[in-house]
Amino acid sequence: MQQDITFYTNPFSRGGIVHWMLEEVGVPYKVENLAYGDAMKTPDYLAINPMGKVPAIKHGSVVVTEAAAICAYLADAFPEAKLAPPxxxxxxxxxxxxxxxxxxxxxxxxxxxxxxxxxxxxxxxxxxxxxxxxxxxxxxxxxxxxxxxxxxxxxxxxxxxxxxxxxxxxxxxxxxxxxxxxxxxxxxPAHQRSLQQTEAAMPDFPVPGQ
Incomplete structure (x- = not known):
């Protein structure tokens, strides 16, 4: 399953977990950073995650939400990365x-x-x-x-x-x-790459609660 992956996240969220996982998998992906509030409640995004929360991924026609589920899914979808035991x-x-x-x-x-x-x-x-x-x-x-x-x-x-x-x-x-x-x-290295990308996106988004 080598279809395109879109990764929905916010730099101040549990999306950091999925970002690290995507870097470990090592396949191309597109990042869609969403601000908290209205951006996560649009009809288009609610069609991805009706909870209006991040993270989420869309892999081809498959949508997965919840960070733990996304990690498990990616490990199975890309077995060549060897991120799940037999x-x-x-x-x-x-x-x-x-x-x-x-x-x-x-x-x-x-x-x-x-x-x-x-x-x-x-x-x-x-x-x-x-x-x-x-x-x-x-x-x-x-x-x-x-x-x-x-x-x-x-x-x-x-x-x-x-x-x-x-x-x-x-x-x-x-x-x-x-x-x-x-x-x-x-x-x-995968964690460090994801961390650098997350930190680079932070200035464009307000800190939650501030």
Whole structure:
């Protein structure tokens, strides 16, 4: 599937995850940077993502939203990039990719809104308190170069991005396990290329909330 890829994003968004993934895949793509607000609510863009959010991609006639789903899709759509383990070895790959997109996102999203779960709410919601989420993920990356086996994968793009941003913005403690894991990933050429392109686009867009 070598059709054209259009990547919808904003330089101040989780689109940075997908940008890194696209650079790892190594195929041509077109970037459509959208400002928050009206630009994401036009009929044309709502036909891509009815939620009116980024990131999203359009690959030929295929539309995919949600950063974790896009990473998994691109790994499968371009197997020559070897960004997913063999299908018989994907236990850790799926587990940690969706652990971060599920429990991590929900747990830290609640905390960022000033909500601290009671034990009863934690049981009902199923995402766990942030401290527990961090303990589990720290154990997963401890003494491991990659999260899902012997090779770098799309799961490292997604998990690594959250760990890197969390430490950068102070939402998670810079535990030794996280620092060691992230230091191995952040110097990847594809990550550096995506970061440079994202930073170059930032002056043209207002910082959200300002």
């Amino acid at each position: 299908t018989t070895e994907r236990g850790d790959y799926y587990r940690w990719l969706f652990f971060v997109s599920g429990p991590w996102e929900a747990s830290f999203g609640l905390r960022s809104c000033g909500i601290e779960m009671t034990p009863e709410q934690e049981l009902e919601l199923g995402c766990g308190r942030p401290e527990r989420v961090l303990d589990v993920l720290a154990a997963a990356v401890r003494d491991r170069e990659f999260i899902a086996g012997e090779r770098f994968s799309a799961a490292d793009v997604y998990v690594g991005s959250h760990i890197g941003w969390g430490m950068q913005f102070g939402t998670i403690d810079p535990r030794p396990e996280f620092k060691q894991y992230w230091q191995r990933l952040e110097q990847r």
